[in-house]
Amino acid sequence: MGSTKKVGRAGRYGSRYGVGIRKRLIATEKKQNNLDDCPFCGFNTVKREAAGLFYCKKCNNKFAGGAYEVQTLVGKTIAKMVAQKSFLADAKALAKESESSFSDIEREVEEALINDKKE
Numbered sequence: 689m690g691s692t693k694k695v696g697r698a699g700r701y702g703s704r705y706g707v708g709i710r711k712r713l714i715a716t717e718k719k720q721n722n723l724d725d726c727p728f729c730g731f732n733t734v735k736r737e738a739a740g741l742f743y744c745k746k747c748n749n750k751f752a753g754g755a756y757e758v759q760t761l762v763g764k765t766i767a768k769m770v771a772q773k774s775f776l777a778d779a780k781a782l783a784k785e786s787e788s789s790f791s792d793i794e795r796e797v798e799e800a801l802i803n804d805k806k807e
């Protein structure tokens with residue numbers, strides 16, 4: 689029960705909540721229940737334990753990630769920014785990726801960079 693041929697596991701909600709939300713739920717639950725590649729050993733053995741918590745059965749590593757997937761698009765960009773210590777260029781790329789109004793954060797980063805140069 690709760691699963692149909694056409695809408696899959698979202699069938700448990702019947703016609704409730706709207707088709708867009710149910711489609712998003714199917715996409716998210718697929719990511720949530722998939723085995724992922726381990727960033728430490730490379731084996732496809734990483735399982736989600738809780739929201740943002742992942743565990744590799746092969747190498748016994750337990751690590752943090754996105755709520756439903758090992759690494760999100762935004763998380764990947766932030767990790768790159770930290771590793772390369774170049775925040776302004778990637779902040780703009782991040783703004784494009786997330787399609788949100790990122791101008792406030794961008795302005796803060798610019799101000800911080802100006803303050804750093806003054807000191």
Ligand SMILES: [Zn+2]
Nearest residue numbers: 726729744747
């Ligand atoms: Zn591993």
